[in-house]
Amino acid sequence: MTPTELSRTVLHAVRRAVEEGELSVDVPERVRVAPPGPGGYGDYATNVALQLARPAGQPALRVAELLRARLVGAGGIGEVVVTGPGFINFSVRGTDAGARLVSEVLRDGVRYGYRESFAGQGEGGVVRLRAAREVRAVVQLDVVARLLRSQGAVVRTSCAGSLDAEWGSVLGVCVEQHAQGDPGSEHGQDGAPVDVRPVPAPADPLPLGRDAARWALLHPAPHDRPRIGDEHLVQRESNPLFRVRYAHARSRALLRNAADLGFGPEPGTADVQEAQKPQEPQDAWEARALLRALADHPRVLAAAAAHRAPDRLARHLVTVADAALPLFPAVLPLGEEKPLAAHRARLGLAAAAGAVLAGGLSLLGIDAPDHL
Numbered sequence: 001m002t003p004t005e006l007s008r009t010v011l012h013a014v015r016r017a018v019e020e021g022e023l024s025v026d027v028p029e030r031v032r033v034a035p036p037g038p039g040g041y042g043d044y045a046t047n048v049a050l051q052l053a054r055p056a057g058q059p060a061l062r063v064a065e066l067l068r069a070r071l072v073g074a075g076g077i078g079e080v081v082v083t084g085p086g087f088i089n090f091s092v093r094g095t096d097a098g099a100r101l102v103s104e105v106l107r108d109g110v111r112y113g114y115r116e117s118f119a120g121q122g123e124g125g126v127v128r129l130r131a132a133r134e135v136r137a138v139v140q141l142d143v144v145a146r147l148l149r150s151q152g153a154v155v156r157t158s159c160a161g162s163l164d165a166e167w168g169s170v171l172g173v174c175v176e177q178h179a180q181g182d183p184g185s186e187h188g189q190d191g192a193p194v195d196v197r198p199v200p201a202p203a204d205p206l207p208l209g210r211d212a213a214r215w216a217l218l219h220p221a222p223h224d225r226p227r228i229g230d231e232h233l234v235q236r237e238s239n240p241l242f243r244v245r246y247a248h249a250r251s252r253a254l255l256r257n258a259a260d261l262g263f264g265p266e267p268g269t270a271d272v273q274e275a276q277k278p279q280e281p282q283d284a285w286e287a288r289a290l291l292r293a294l295a296d297h298p299r300v301l302a303a304a305a306a307h308r309a310p311d312r313l314a315r316h317l318v319t320v321a322d323a324a325l326p327l328f329p330a331v332l333p334l335g336e337e338k339p340l341a342a343h344r345a346r347l348g349l350a351a352a353a354g355a356v357l358a359g360g361l362s363l364l365g366i367d368a369p370d371h372l
Contacts, residue, residue: 001076001092002100003044003295007031009077010046010088013070022066025055033090034299035292041081042091043292049086060086098291099345103267105294105352110359113298116152118305127153131175131196133161135205136217136226139365140310141196142173143218146363147305147313170206171213172365196308198222208232211366215241218364219314235372240318244357247321247328249372251354254331258347261332261339268345287346290323290353297356301363310364317360324353 001009010031017023028048036045049064056063064086071080071088079091105112121127127148131141138159145155158177167173205213205228212232219240220226235242258264297316304312331346333339358368 002104003033003298005076006044006090006092007033007046009074010048010067010071013067013074014048014052016070017066023052023056023058023063025052028052032299035296036083036087036089040087041083041089042079043288044092044295045083045087045089047087049082049088053086064088098287098349099267101291101295102345102348102352105355106265106267106348109355110362111150112355112359113301114150114152115298115302117302118148119152119154121153125154127155128158129155129196130158130160133159133163134197134200135164135167135171136198136201137196138163138167138173138175139171139214139217140198140222140308141175143214143310143364144196144305144308146365147301147310150363151302151305153305166206171210199225201226201228203228211245212241214365215314218310221311222309240314241366243325244317244321244361245366245369246372247324248354248357248361248368249370250328251324251350251357252370254328254347254350255354257332258339258343263339263344263347265348265351266341266344267348268341286323286326287349290320290327290349293320293323294352294356297360313360314364317357317364320353320356320360324350324357 007030010033011028014023014025014031015027018025018027028051031046031048033044033046036042049067050060053060053063061082064082067088068080068082071077071090076092077090081089081091083089108114118127119125129141129145131137141157141159145157148155156177157175159175163173163175199222201217202225205216205226208216208228208230213228216226216228216232231239232241233239235246237243255265293316297320300312300316304310327346328350331343331350333343361368
């Protein structure tokens with residue numbers, strides 16, 4: 001069961017509770033499910049009971065139990081547990097959920113997670129963004145526009161002043177309109193407000209080059225002061241950008257090596273079957289961690305666009321890379337071993353991770369190299 005299918009199942013349970021008179025609320029248009037937070041359980045969780053409690057005039061725990069009774073035994077759901085003040089947690093049943101997720105990622109490629117949910121937003125169906133005339137602001141503007149477009153929005157960008165030529169030639173920033181006037185003003189010459197104004201860069205990021213400079217400006221939250229230094233260039237595990245790009249390069253290398261051995265990626269369930277208990281193989285736990293990160297990618301893209309927060313995507317890519325790297329040594333057969341279904345399934349998972357990393361880096365305006 002994919003997150004989208006689970007969301008529809010929960011929404012159906014809400015609708016049944018309303019139709020049967022157990023809840024007196026307006027049925028929401030959709031229900032959000034995501035990997036559980038601290039204290040959660042299983043594969044996914046939703047806070048829909050907390051959202052419905054006040055309009056229903058009932059405690060959130062009571063609403064959660066009403067919905068749980070309608071979700072237990074539903075197709076694709078293995079276990080339903082209520083935790084905390086009313087979070088509903090799910091474990092998906094069966095072995096096809098991971099395979100279907102990998103199949104979806106491989107089908108969509110770098111565009112996995114793209115939606116049309118922001119289509120029509122903004123005045124006249126256009127979202128207009130204006131950045132302060134400062135290097136970090138214009139890089140943030142560029143990426144926020146990319147994120148919004150990935151979610152179906154039509155975006156027009158402008159800057160409160162003309163851009164330095166190197167911001168385009170080195171950092172690859174493109175802004176559609178420039179307004180003349182005081183670069184430090186809260187408004188451009190036409191009086192339009194500046195709505196992209198992160199904490200400015202404390203130093204010139206251009207010497208870092210395009211990829212490291214963009215990462216240095218985008219990885220911290222907009223309200224945090226970025227660090228502009230050589231730590232973004234070192235090829236060590238301590239550098240998050242290196243880990244992300246290295247994980248992508250490794251995934252591409254695995255695909256090349258597998259092709260030389262005569263096999264390719266296939267969505268499968270090897271190492272992912274019902275890895276719910278501590279005694280399950282470590283590979284299964286690691287595979288499930290990566291599947292959760294991949295399943296969360298569409299939500300992260302939507303949230304990063306909605307909150308104008310590219311740092312959410314940058315941090316998510318680090319999560320994907322850190323979940324993928326421990327799995328890579330087991331992808332290819334060893335010695336005289338023949339490629340098995342397990343190897344094809346692991347290769348499919350590695351390829352899916354590579355696609356998510358490549359797509360995310362592209363939205364950040366950073367190169368995803370095949371060799372590193």
